Amino acid sequence: MLQPTVEGTLMCSVDSADVRPFWGRVIASSVMSAALIYAAMVLAVFGFMRQVGYPVTVEMIGWPPNWSEINQAKSRYFLQNAQNAYEKGELSETVMSLSLAYEYDIYNYDAGFFLAKLWQASRPEVSNHLYQELIANHPDFRTQTAEAWLRSLLPRADYAWIEKLAPNALRFGDNNTPAWLNALLFSNQRTQDDSVIQSLLETPDSLAPGVETVLRWEQTVRDLAPEEARTNLLQPPPAYSPEFVYYFQIRRLISLGFPVDAIDLLGSSNNPLNDRDRITLELRALSKAGFRRSYQNLFNRILRLSPSLAQLDILTSHLASNPDPELYRRAKVALHPQSLTTSNQRLPASLAIFCVAGVHGDIEYQNKLAMQIRELTQSKFVVLDAAIAAMALPDLERAAIRNLLPSLQPLSLDITYALLEHFDPVEAQ
Structure with missing residues (x-):
């Protein structure tokens, strides 16, 4: 309490030594109360979020530096919801949950990858954007992402986007160089955008060995008369060229109308091609050359092989x-x-034969295969009816095949290229 001093002022009658412990107790009590309130709030939030299903921990909620992990936990929760919904065939719920999972954490690769694949047929522009982000944010998975992106671009004949993707993928330095080179050339022969090849040739050191050789061949033969192009292509590739250089050399000779030269190169002792590439090119060359007996003999030999997805794909x-x-x-x-071992093999095989039947106008067999495919997938697969109707037309327009192929999946890249080559041909350059 306050008491008057000799000077006439008022001062506290309690000794200062006794006051300091009092204020310390007040501060300690306040801190303790705040800590208890904060702990209660943390536990309340933790209990609520765990009741919802979010895989959070007390440390995530209670320690501010860990708060960014809360959104990551929410992302994992919605990804799990999406996977459960997808297994039940609930597509709308799947898309909504995946969208939330990716919104909460754009670095959730599985959520972004799943969402990109779901959107690739119905909303390709969104799918393209997602694939771009995935490659940028997850360089360790860029090969897997780029391959999936190509499988979405090729069926809809999106050559312009392939021309953007393939040059980057050619610089990944992985084992997929031949596949990306094939995608680039197939697309560029249809767009005829010479600047794409020229741009790559301006930085040859960034390309895998052999790529520059193939690109210079392609760039050169486009401006030459057929016989001059033939002479150019018959020049031996540089020493120690990769196998794919010989593949593209021979295939280009066939496309330019020189299948006999291609057959000679295929029979050369210097030919380093693997069996699958050699057989694929030999079938094409014999067909174009009109060597009917040899062509039929080779075809029959492949037919007699043990059933496999590779045999059927070829x-x-x-x-x-x-x-x-x-x-x-x-x-x-x-x-x-049906002779293939698993449903994962039987479905693409059935779809491939279904498409080949359409190319040959065999509507009756297409209908039979459609029934088998629906039974195999336990779904209506309504696009099969549209495909049968479209392929029965005298001339299948380019737009039609681009609308059909994205839904006629899964098909191998080889059969997809072949169908586009048939329905979206390019005159020999």
Whole structure:
């Protein structure tokens, strides 16, 4: 309490030594109360979020530096919801949950990848944007992402986007150089945008060995008369060139109308091609050269191989881009998707044969295959009816095949290229 001093002023009668402990107790009590209130709030928030299902921890909520992990936990929660909804066939719920998962954490690769694949048929512009972000944010997964992106771009014949993706992918330095080079050349032969190849050739040191050789061939032969182009392509590739250089050399000779030269190169002792590439090119070359007996003999030898997805892929891809009624009838009798071991193999095999039947105008067999595909997938697969109707038209317009192929999946890249080659051809350059 206050008491008057000699000077007439008032002062506290309590000794100052006794006051300091009092204020210390007040501060300690306040801090303790605040801590208890904060702890209660943390536990309340934790309990609520765990009740909802978010995989949060007390440390995430109670320690401010960990607050960014809360959104990551929410992202994992909605990703799990999306996976559960997808298994139940609830597409709308799947898309909504995936969108939230990616919104909460744009570095959640699984959520972004899943969402990009779901949007690739119905909203390709959104899918493209997502794939771009995934490659930028997850460089360790860029090969997987780029491959999935190509599988979405190619069926809808989005050559302009492939021309943006492939040059970057060619610089990844992985083992997929031949596949990306093939995608680039296939697309560029349809866009005829010479600047794409020129841009790559301006920085040859950034390219894998052999890529520059193939690109310079392509750039050169476009400006030459056929015989001059033939002479240019018959020059031996540089020493120690990768296998794919020989593949593109021979394939370009065939496309320019020189299949006999291609056959000679295929029979050369210097030919380093693997069996699959050699057979694929030999079938095409014999067909174009008109060497009917040799062509039929090779086709029949492949038919007699043990059933496999690779065997079926080679034959269906060839027949899609090189229709032959007689050989199609033989393949129809010999190729049976049911003989393959798993449903993951039987579905793409069935779809490939379905498309080849459409190329050959075999509507009756297409309808039979459509029933088998629906039974295999346990779905209506309504696009099959649209595909049968469209392929029955005298001339399937480019827009039609671009609208159909994204939904006729899964198809291998080889059969997709072959179908586009048939329905979206390019004159020999």
